[in-house]
Amino acid sequence: MIAFIDEHRTAHGVEPICKVLPIAPSTYHVHAARRADPSKAPARLRSDAELSVAIRRVWNENFQVYEVRKVWRQLQREGLEVARCTVARLMRHKDCDRQPPQRVNVQHMNEGRHDGMPRGWPRCPSCWRSPRSSQRQGKPVTYPVHRGAKGDSLISLACKLPDPTR
16 A cells, blocks of 8 residues: 555645544554654564564575474574564464374275275175175175265276175
């Protein structure tokens, strides 16, 4: 908004533009003064600018794998007194807080099976057992397979299963 006001203030003036836009004229004048003279910026913004450079340097020196705690400890070793929550805030703001890769939960390993069968089903068709004895005679067996949000698919298999009575 500040850039828009700067572009059009010669034609319309600051106050009429600020009446239309949701910004107070005093806010515009404060930001314009800060851009003209950076020493008028609040102390927190000036210290954040200095700390951001140090945080980015430590993070890059350590192959961009250090998280907040380790960056904060390294800054402490270098003599920079800074709060850990400040380091966390600046790392979030500067996109330095990449999350480590998530560990895979073992019990969910076969959810995305490549053969299309639901989790918990045996991988080879010769291991399948039909719940009804009439289907154990080599008749076609149909099993529902759930795939994504598109709905159900059906797979029709014909296999000769060994007769359990022999």
